[in-house]
Amino acid sequence: MTRDEAIIKKHTEDGYKYGFTTDIDQERAEIGLNESTIRFISDKKNEPEWLLDWRLKAYDIWKKMENPDWAHLNIPVIDYQSISYYASSKKKKYKSIDEVDPEILKTYEKLGIPLEEQKMLAGVAVDYVMDSDSVFTTFKEKLSEAGVIFCSISEAVKEYPDLVKKYLGSVVPQRDNYFAALNSAVFSDGSFIYIPKGVRCPMELSTYFRINAENTGQFERTLIIADDKSYVSYLEGCTAPKRDENQLHAAVVELVALEEAEIKYSTVQNWYPGDKDGKGGIYNFVTKRGICEGNRSKISWTQVETGSAITWKYPGCILKGNNSIGEFYSVAVTNNKQQADTGTKMLHLGSNTRSRIVSKGISAGNSSNTYRGQVLIGPNAENAYNFSQCDSMLMTDRCGAHTYPYLDIKNNSAQVEHEATTSKIGEDMMFYCNQRGLSDEEAVNLIVNGFCKEVFNELPMEFAVEAKKLLEVSLEGSVG
Amino acid sequence: MLEIKNLHANVVSKPILKGLNLNIAPGEVHAIMGPNGTGKSTLASTLAGRNGYEVTKGDIVFEGEDLLDMEPDERARAGVFLAFQYPVEIPGVTTINFMKSAINARRKAEGEAAIKASEFMAEMKKNLELVEINQEFMKRSVNVGFSGGEKKRNEIFQMAMLNPKLCILDETDSGLDIDALRVVSEGVNAMRSKERSFLIITHYQRLLDYIQPDFVHVMYNGKIVKSGDKSLAKKLEDKGYDWIKEANA
Ligand SMILES: Nc1ncnc2c1ncn2[C@@H]1O[C@H](COP(=O)(O)OP(=O)(O)O)[C@@H](O)[C@H]1O
Ligand SMILES: [Mg+2]
Numbered sequence: 001m002t003r004d005e006a007i008i009k010k011h012t013e014d015g016y017k018y019g020f021t022t023d024i025d026q027e028r029a030e031i032g033l034n035e036s037t038i039r040f041i042s043d044k045k046n047e048p049e050w051l052l053d054w055r056l057k058a059y060d061i062w063k064k065m066e067n068p069d070w071a072h073l074n075i076p077v078i079d080y081q082s083i084s085y086y087a088s089s090k091k092k093k094y095k096s097i098d099e100v101d102p103e104i105l106k107t108y109e110k111l112g113i114p115l116e117e118q119k120m121l122a123g124v125a126v127d128y129v130m131d132s133d134s135v136f137t138t139f140k141e142k143l144s145e146a147g148v149i150f151c152s153i154s155e156a157v158k159e160y161p162d163l164v165k166k167y168l169g170s171v172v173p174q175r176d177n178y179f180a181a182l183n184s185a186v187f188s189d190g191s192f193i194y195i196p197k198g199v200r201c202p203m204e205l206s207t208y209f210r211i212n213a214e215n216t217g218q219f220e221r222t223l224i225i226a227d228d229k230s231y232v233s234y235l236e237g238c239t240a241p242k243r244d245e246n247q248l249h250a251a252v253v254e255l256v257a258l259e260e261a262e263i264k265y266s267t268v269q270n271w272y273p274g275d276k277d278g279k280g281g282i283y284n285f286v287t288k289r290g291i292c293e294g295n296r297s298k299i300s301w302t303q304v305e306t307g308s309a310i311t312w313k314y315p316g317c318i319l320k321g322n323n324s325i326g327e328f329y330s331v332a333v334t335n336n337k338q339q340a341d342t343g344t345k346m347l348h349l350g351s352n353t354r355s356r357i358v359s360k361g362i363s364a365g366n367s368s369n370t371y372r373g374q375v376l377i378g379p380n381a382e383n384a385y386n387f388s389q390c391d392s393m394l395m396t397d398r399c400g401a402h403t404y405p406y407l408d409i410k411n412n413s414a415q416v417e418h419e420a421t422t423s424k425i426g427e428d429m430m431f432y433c434n435q436r437g438l439s440d441e442e443a444v445n446l447i448v449n450g451f452c453k454e455v456f457n458e459l460p461m462e463f464a465v466e467a468k469k470l471l472e473v474s475l476e477g478s479v480g
Numbered sequence: 481m482l483e484i485k486n487l488h489a490n491v492v493s494k495p496i497l498k499g500l501n502l503n504i505a506p507g508e509v510h511a512i513m514g515p516n517g518t519g520k521s522t523l524a525s526t527l528a529g530r531n532g533y534e535v536t537k538g539d540i541v542f543e544g545e546d547l548l549d550m551e552p553d554e555r556a557r558a559g560v561f562l563a564f565q566y567p568v569e570i571p572g573v574t575t576i577n578f579m580k581s582a583i584n585a586r587r588k589a590e591g592e593a594a595i596k597a598s599e600f601m602a603e604m605k606k607n608l609e610l611v612e613i614n615q616e617f618m619k620r621s622v623n624v625g626f627s628g629g630e631k632k633r634n635e636i637f638q639m640a641m642l643n644p645k646l647c648i649l650d651e652t653d654s655g656l657d658i659d660a661l662r663v664v665s666e667g668v669n670a671m672r673s674k675e676r677s678f679l680i681i682t683h684y685q686r687l688l689d690y691i692q693p694d695f696v697h698v699m700y701n702g703k704i705v706k707s708g709d710k711s712l713a714k715k716l717e718d719k720g721y722d723w724i725k726e727a728n729a
Pocket of ligand 2: 520521522565650651
């Protein structure tokens with residue numbers, strides 16, 4: 001066996017570390033999607049009438065829409081009638097951690113995030129979402145002292161209906177796109193955060209999403225509202241078990257930053273990517289958008305995407321307030337047969353609005369990695385400024401990298417800068433590292449980490465470490 | 481330490497090294513001189529095992545082992561160090577991280593634990609002083625934005641950090657001003673020992689005013705065509721390479 005073959009073999013047989021399933025009693029909706037499915041979900045969650053109506057309206061819209069096909073993706077036909085839209089473990093409502101199903105706790109342990117340890121971890125409050133229900137929320141008390149609301153969307157619907165009614169769908173309307181409409185119809189659960197005026201959230205908030213049940217699409221919905229002069233940093237981490245069939249994940253995230261508020265939203269996405277032949281894996285079709293509603297507000301998206309069979313995702317900012325700032329920092333890694341079409345959309349509406357885009361794409365194996373970014377400068381956006389930097393690194397001759405920047409400028413005072421590079425991982429860099437004693441794997445890790453540094457710098461410390469490790473696992477044996 | 485026998489090597493299927501012989505004993509300093517394009521860098525790259533440098537004939541034995549059987553990183557860990565003619569930039573990787581990774585890669589291969597931070601810092605400080613580099617450089621990306629002279633000093637710094645048995649310097653002196661030349665030479669001289677050997681590739685004899693070689697070889701058209709002591713370098717300086725070319729035409 002040659003050295004390259006040995007490395008490839010090691011990689012392909014190493015498998016997906018998070019690919020285990022949990023045996024817990026499930027209660028799930030009947031397979032398929034129709035009005036009664038939506039009524040079932042709404043009923044299970046004891047939702048008020050207005051929300052059921054909202055869901056039904058979304059369903060009507062969705063029925064008339066079609067799967068988008070403009071992305072640089074090869075999306076197999078998805079049979080929406082063969083998916084179960086609601087799964088929830090039967091045992092519910094935990095007052096203390098002892099009541100949580102030990103199987104669920106074991107799952108978290110395998111994920112490397114034991115609740116106990118997470119509690120300690122630098123004051124991170126974690127809201128776990130397993131399939132459809134929010135299982136357990138830690139740190140609630142400390143947060144409520146600060147006036148911060150951090151709970152599941154279902155709970156928020158009951159406890160804070162005014163806030164939910166006002167903002168749900170205000171940034172990503174039901175008709176925004178095919179997957180957003182689907183999500184609006186069937187969303188199961190997700191996180192809700194409200195930071196009151198003048199409050200700096202005392203800790204990083206975090207949710208781990210995990211798809212467990214077979215054939216269950218996960219449709220979580222996240223809504224974060226930062227009131228005037230408040231600040232919050234939120235991290236979302238995702239893994240999913242390894243299964244042969246594909247699973248659909250169509251989430252919606254909405255952020256609202258009011259006057260001088262700042263929201264920092266970080267994602268480390270490690271959904272199961274499928275095996276080396278492209279069998280199985282998550283279809284990740286996510287709509288994430290934030291609005292800088294108030295003047296001098298700021299929204300910053302940071303994402304590290306290593307998983308999923310297909311990723312379709314463009315976290316964006318609507319810069320409505322004057323002097324508001326939008327940022328997008330992204331690392332997207334694809335290997336084997338993975339496909340990613342990801343980027344951002346910066347919509348400048350207010351004057352003196354600024355946006356910054358830093359995208360790093362790494363492609364290995366036979367994968368395809370596309371950056372798609374849109375910068376729109378509206379007619380009233382005086383002195384708007386955008387800087388975009390899109391770098392692609394190729395690990396093999398078989399993979400592809402594509403960059404599609406779209407510019408639409410309706411105000412002459414705008415200043416827009418765009419830089420893009422594509423390079424094969426440098427033979428000279430590899431040799432230089434080898435000559436200092438580093439193996440191929442060590443050299444790749446070092447070079448790739450350096451390549452992604454600007455983005456990793458944006459992540460909270462603990463998560464930057466996690467992101468680096470994920471990259472190492474994703475790219476094991478990928479040079480060639 | 482190093483025995484090169486009848487070495488033939490191709491670069492992109494073109495024969496460049498054509499029967500080169502060289503023996504280096506522990507503690508010796510050998511200089512190789514020769515006109516541009518004669519294969520000096522090719523020899524350095526072949527010794528270090530660079531991809532695309534294909535040995536078609538001959539043997540290289542390093543410390544009793546067949547060097548040609550080893551991967552580039554194995555050769556490095558076994559004690560072969562190459563100071564590059566054109567040091568490579570690695571964006572986003574700090575020099576400090578780069579060196580720590582290199583040292584720990586060696587330790588890992590030996591089954592040893594990673595170097596302690598305090599031990600590393602002490603080594604680093606000592607060797608930075610040796611090549612007169614400011615500690616701030618360690619926080620910058622490897623060679624990115626470094627001047628030509630800074631890059632070459634960085635090579636010697638790395639050499640000092642990694643404690644090699646055989647140091648190959650490929651035109652480390654070219655492009656250096658007189659100050660940098662002095663610093664680099666002093667660094668090399670400080671590293672000379674009974675065990676460590678040097679193969680110094682240079683185009684000019686001025687480096688050899690600072691580093692006294694035990695042997696000087698003239699390379700031409702992929703072979704060593706003449707060997708002697710330091711006076712040979714002087715002769716080349718005075719007479720140029722034409723007489724060599726003529727003699728080997
Ligand atoms: N990577 C390469 N690709 C093609 N030709 C090369 C390459 N490296 C070296 N050569 C050729 O090999 C010959 C020797 O080059 P080199 O070893 O760099 O000489 P020197 O270092 O003595 O100046 C030259 O003719 C050069 O053009
Ligand atoms: Mg040369």
